[in-house]
Amino acid sequence: MTPMRLVGTATVAMVVGFLAGELNSSRAAAQQPRPAYLVVSSKPIAPEKMGPYNAAAGPLARAAGLEILARGNPRLHVLEGQWTAEGSLTIEKFRSMDDLLKFWNSPEYHEAKKLRAGLAQINFIVAIDGR
Numbered sequence: 060m061t062p063m064r065l066v067g068t069a070t071v072a073m074v075v076g077f078l079a080g081e082l083n084s085s086r087a088a089a090q091q092p093r094p095a096y097l098v099v100s101s102k103p104i105a106p107e108k109m110g111p112y113n114a115a116a117g118p119l120a121r122a123a124g125l126e127i128l129a130r131g132n133p134r135l136h137v138l139e140g141q142w143t144a145e146g147s148l149t150i151e152k153f154r155s156m157d158d159l160l161k162f163w164n165s166p167e168y169h170e171a172k173k174l175r176a177g178l179a180q181i182n183f184i185v186a187i188d189g190r
Contacts, residue, residue, distance in 0.1 A: 092154060092155030092156075092157065092158075093155060093156070093188055093189050093190060094124075094152050094153060094154060094155065094189035095152075095153045095154075095155055095156035095158070095159040095186055095187065095188055095189055096128075096150060096151065096152055096153070096186070096187050096189055097149075097150075097151040097153065097159060097184065097185070097186050098148070098149070098150055098151075098183075098184070098185050098186075098187065099148070099149040099150075099151070099181075099183075099184045100144040100146060100147070100148050100181075100182035100183050100184075101146050101147060101149075101179045101180060101181050101182060102144075102145050102146030102147070102179065102180040102182065103146065103147065103178070103179050104177065104178055104179055104180060105177075105178045105179075106178075106179075108178050109175060109178055109179070111174045112171060112172075112174035112175040112178070115167075115170070115171035115174055116168060116171040116172070116174075116175075119162055119165065119167055119168050119171065120151070120153075120162055122162070123153050123154065123158040123159060123161065123162035124152075124153045124154030124155075124158055125151055125152070125153060126151065126152040126153075127149065127150075127151055127152075128150040128151065128152050129148070129149065129150040130147065130148075130149045130150075131147055131148070131149075132146065132147045132148075135148075144182040144183065145182070146179075146180065146182060152189070156186065156188050159186055160186070163186070
């Protein structure tokens with residue numbers, strides 16, 4: 060076999076190996092659940108009394124993969140439109156929408172939510188799929 064033929068064969072084998080690896084990586088990524096995000100706008104009424112709610116809801120949310128990305132009473136920079144909500148904004152990341160919804164709809168969380176009744180005015184809570 061000529062040296063040119065060996066280089067060609069090796070190159071084809073390398074390209075095929077690379078493409079197979081990329082295909083496997085794409086499949087693995089497709090099998091990974093996409094994260095989900097919970098965006099919460101609320102106005103605390105009695106933040107000093109939120110301890111029991113936080114103690115009950117926190118472990119449930121963390122078990123669903125909760126990661127707090129942003130929290131606070133921000134100075135918003137409204138770039139377009141109008142922001143009418145008062146209070147704080149929180150952006151939370153969960154492992155997946157399934158995990159988020161299992162947490163949100165669980166009987167344990169429904170009990171925990173009762174502990175925050177009257178302690179915060181909820182402007183909105185939305186869940187969105189991530190990428």
